[in-house]
Amino acid sequence: MKLYNIKENDEVVSFGQAVRQGLGRNQGLFFPSELPKFDDVDSLLAEDFITRSGKILSALIGEELSPEKVEELVGNAFQFPAPINQVKDGVYALELFHGPTLAFKDFGGRFMAQSLAAVSDGGKITILTATSGDTGAAVAHAFYGMENIDVVILYPKGKISPLQEKLFCTLGKNIHTVAINSDFDACQSLVKQAFDDQALREEIGLNSANSINISRLMAQICYYFEAASQMSKEERENLVVSVPSGNFGNLTAGMLAKALGLPVKRFIAATNVNDTVPRYLETGEWEPKPTIATTSNAMDVSQPNNWPRIEELCRIKGWGLDTLGKGAVTDEQSADSVRELNDIDYLCEPHGAIAYRVLTEQLQEDETGLFLCTAHPAKFKEVVDEILDKDIDVPGPLAKHAAMELLSDEMDADFEALKAKLRSI
Numbered sequence: 001m002k003l004y005n006i007k008e009n010d011e012v013v014s015f016g017q018a019v020r021q022g023l024g025r026n027q028g029l030f031f032p033s034e035l036p037k038f039d040d041v042d043s044l045l046a047e048d049f050i051t052r053s054g055k056i057l058s059a060l061i062g063e064e065l066s067p068e069k070v071e072e073l074v075g076n077a078f079q080f081p082a083p084i085n086q087v088k089d090g091v092y093a094l095e096l097f098h099g100p101t102l103a104f105k106d107f108g109g110r111f112m113a114q115s116l117a118a119v120s121d122g123g124k125i126t127i128l129t130a131t132s133g134d135t136g137a138a139v140a141h142a143f144y145g146m147e148n149i150d151v152v153i154l155y156p157k158g159k160i161s162p163l164q165e166k167l168f169c170t171l172g173k174n175i176h177t178v179a180i181n182s183d184f185d186a187c188q189s190l191v192k193q194a195f196d197d198q199a200l201r202e203e204i205g206l207n208s209a210n211s212i213n214i215s216r217l218m219a220q221i222c223y224y225f226e227a228a229s230q231m232s233k234e235e236r237e238n239l240v241v242s243v244p245s246g247n248f249g250n251l252t253a254g255m256l257a258k259a260l261g262l263p264v265k266r267f268i269a270a271t272n273v274n275d276t277v278p279r280y281l282e283t284g285e286w287e288p289k290p291t292i293a294t295t296s297n298a299m300d301v302s303q304p305n306n307w308p309r310i311e312e313l314c315r316i317k318g319w320g321l322d323t324l325g326k327g328a329v330t331d332e333q334s335a336d337s338v339r340e341l342n343d344i345d346y347l348c349e350p351h352g353a354i355a356y357r358v359l360t361e362q363l364q365e366d367e368t369g370l371f372l373c374t375a376h377p378a379k380f381k382e383v384v385d386e387i388l389d390k391d392i393d394v395p396g397p398l399a400k401h402a403a404m405e406l407l408s409d410e411m412d413a414d415f416e417a418l419k420a421k422l423r424s425i
């Protein structure tokens with residue numbers, strides 16, 4: 001598999017290089033030079049989750065890793081299901097929160113850890129990543145205790161849920177967490193600055209585990225196929241997928257699944273009031289505004305990193321951006337949708353509720369709707385409890401970490417201070 005830098009097309013790397021490197025020159029994202037196409041999708045969907053995912057990822061990776069090795073990596077990473085749950089006629093929830101940190105990022109984080117171990121040359125690696133909530137926990141647990149790998153996670157102080165924070169800021173060992181006195185975009189900017197510092201990159205073996213890393217993105221393709229495999233052929237032939245979108249990695253993965261042959265009629269980009277992309281799709285003007293804190297904090301992103309990949313894919317496939325559905329939802333509207341779902345016996349949290357709301361507003365009579373539930377409701381317990389006026393249960397993994405002491409450092413959004421921290425590790 002060869003991948004090129006979207007910003008500087010002459011930079012072409014292997015899968016292993018892309019996984020180890022994370023970003024290309026000039027903060028460019030890597031993108032596959034060729035996309036395979038599965039002609040007999042029905043046969044592929046008849047396979048079990050691990051076998052099918054191994055075939056999908058092996059076709060993407062190519063000869064660099066044997067099919068047997070790729071299936072082994074998948075088997076080690078995907079040790080939990082991705083079930084769909086019918087919430088009403090013609091509308092399904094894809095539940096991506098059955099992994100160890102109860103969020104969709106367990107799929108990508110664990111596959112990246114497995115991939116990095118497989119392609120590593122044995123040198124020191126420092127993973128630096130920014131999180132708006134769930135990435136931190138998924139990456140921390142995926143890499144916890146791995147030799148020669150240190151993980152540094154930046155997150156906006158006071159802008160993620162307390163249980164999200166506890167899940168990844170209580171581990172210690174090779175997991176280092178830093179609360180930044182700013183918003184997620186500032187955290188992401190610090191990560192980009194670090195990648196622009198060539199000397200620092202080489203000194204500490206810098207890598208990133210955000211969805212900018214192609215291995216994470218590739219893993220996410222697999223659960224779109226898994227969702228379709230649980231539907232009838234008739235249902236999936238008219239499938240509309242609504243994706244709660246912040247950094248836009250999840251939507252990118254879904255559109256890549258379509259490019260590989262998955263029959264999806266259209267996608268919907270559902271955001272909160274941080275609506276850079278819906279406004280761009282409406283006006284053609286890219287005008288990020290200051291990030292606004294919401295109850296769907298994992299989507300509090302004004303400058304989504306993965307959007308260039310979506311534009312590149314649409315350019316390659318000849319897909320017009322006007323075919324992409326869109327919608328922005330306020331906190332009040334998402335709360336109404338949490339209550340609406342609860343009234344039909346489905347417990348959801350604000351991110352999934354946003355995707356549900358935009359989906360049901362735009363779904364046509366002859367279509368099947370699928371919305372992504374990206375985190376367990378208990379990860380947003382305070383918000384969900386208040387919306388529903390009830391005390392929802394906390395699963396064991398969350399309860400365990402909730403009782404543990406926070407181990408985070410705190411700093412301003414200062415790159416020199418971050419460099420000193422990275423070098424001290």
